[in-house]
Amino acid sequence: MFTASHHAAWRHVLSLSRLREGENVIVLGAQAGRNQYKSIAVQVARELGGEPAYLEVENPNRLPKSAIPALRSADLLIDLSHAHDPLIRQLGQDGVRTLTVLEPPEILERMLPQQSDKARVDSAQKCIKAARKMRVTSAAGTDFEVALGELKGNSQYGFADDPGHWDQWPGAFVTTYSNDGSAQGQVVIDEGDILFPQKEYVRSPIKLLIEDGYIKAIEGGVDAKLLKATLESYNNPEVFAVSHLGWGLSRNCRWDALSYYNKQDVEGQDGRGFYGNFLFSTGPNLSGGGSRRAPLHLDIPLMGCSTFLDGVPMVVDGVVIPEDQRV
Ligand SMILES: [Fe+2]
Known part of the structure; x- marks a missing residue:
């Protein structure tokens, strides 16, 4: 459970990321990862009018074929896994915006972007x-x-x-x-x-x-x-x-x-x-x-x-x- 200020920080950053009504949002986690932001990312994306889904893979550096259609459907990918699969670069070339989020909550808030x-x-x-x-x-x-x-x-x-x-x-x-x-x-x-x-x-x-x-x-x-x-x-x-x-x-x-x-x-x-x-x-x-x-x-x-x-x-x-x- 996160504080109200942390929730506000997510709203701020997803708004800066121009998350618009009706956009597809994929929140990507790794099976062995902490994925501590999976709920708040989905919640805030939905509050801002997005269509979020959480997707968890075994190895984010070798994304399985079954995950590709969902990832390709994204307008905004919120990556909690720091995926290094070449597909991520490819998605970028196709216009998908990717926001990686890994740091602990107090660092996210202290270094809140403007x-x-x-x-x-x-x-x-x-x-x-x-x-x-x-x-x-x-x-x-x-x-x-x-x-x-x-x-x-x-x-x-x-x-x-x-x-x-x-x-x-x-x-x-x-x-x-x-x-x-x-x-x-x-x-x-x-x-x-x-x-x-x-x-x-x-x-x-x-x-x-x-x-x-x-x-x-x-x-x-x-x-x-x-x-x-x-x-x-x-x-x-x-x-x-x-x-x-x-x-x-x-x-x-x-x-x-x-x-x-x-x-x-x-x-x-x-x-x-x-x-x-x-x-x-x-x-x-x-x-x-x-x-x-x-x-x-x-x-x-x-x-x-x-x-x-x-x-x-x-x-x-x-x-x-x-x-x-x-x-
Ligand atoms: Fe580097």
């Missing part, structure tokens, strides 16, 4: 689209450069309003993918920066030496050794590739949030969306329109970085600079 978040994220994505070079530096030693323009980026702002848009409540940030093979330099993951999916704060700096789009060496103490062991365990060079890059624009994120939860109870949108972070990542580039598959994807938000597009500052020492991206 319409204005979309405008700020759109402004940032416009800058990315126009740029041909991204450079990132930090006092910890990051000095890293990539070429842009061949692949597309993704925007998240916490609701799924436009046809085909995939989003997650909560979190506002922009990403893009570098031109294949263009990433050069070093990224220093400093003390207190975060590794996902490990959901761990780094305790000793990790230096990533990057050449021609791939991590070529990993230097540092125990955290560097653990990261190296993880990447090497896949015996697949593509896990060392640079994946999406961008910066956080969420209001009301808490960098320390992860330290208060058991790992299975939290997803980590506080870190990914943290206002003024640099979000570095490794592995695939499929969702940018590239062809690289990889069996592992790491998201690594870094604090206190400076990010420049064609020399124009977007973030300086963790502070968002352009007026139309600022809170």
Whole structure:
């Protein structure tokens, strides 16, 4: 049973997601998942005039044929399972809006998205689209450069309003993918920066030496050794590739949030969306329109970085600079 304020939060986010009278809504859960929002998602979708149904599958990363007609019928998919089946991307191409919801209730409410978040994220994505070079530096030693323009980026702002848009409540940030093979330099993951999916704060700096789009060496103490062991365990060079890059624009994120939860109870949108972070990542580039598959994807938000597009500052020492991206 959820509080009235939590119920109001669902109404707010499904309204921002433009849930209209008569729309088909599929709420997707996984058999082994907690699916804690299945009732409230269905209830609020019905209150707003939608035609909701709850669908639970054994493995959301391999959706069964029997589930496909229902999923294809959706106007809005509310995904409580974080499905990674390729069908989800296909549904997006066919216009289905997807809203993923995983975080605990108090994080959903604290980071409640607003319409204005979309405008700020759109402004940032416009800058990315126009740029041909991204450079990132930090006092910890990051000095890293990539070429842009061949692949597309993704925007998240916490609701799924436009046809085909995939989003997650909560979190506002922009990403893009570098031109294949263009990433050069070093990224220093400093003390207190975060590794996902490990959901761990780094305790000793990790230096990533990057050449021609791939991590070529990993230097540092125990955290560097653990990261190296993880990447090497896949015996697949593509896990060392640079994946999406961008910066956080969420209001009301808490960098320390992860330290208060058991790992299975939290997803980590506080870190990914943290206002003024640099979000570095490794592995695939499929969702940018590239062809690289990889069996592992790491998201690594870094604090206190400076990010420049064609020399124009977007973030300086963790502070968002352009007026139309600022809170
Ligand atoms: Fe990612």
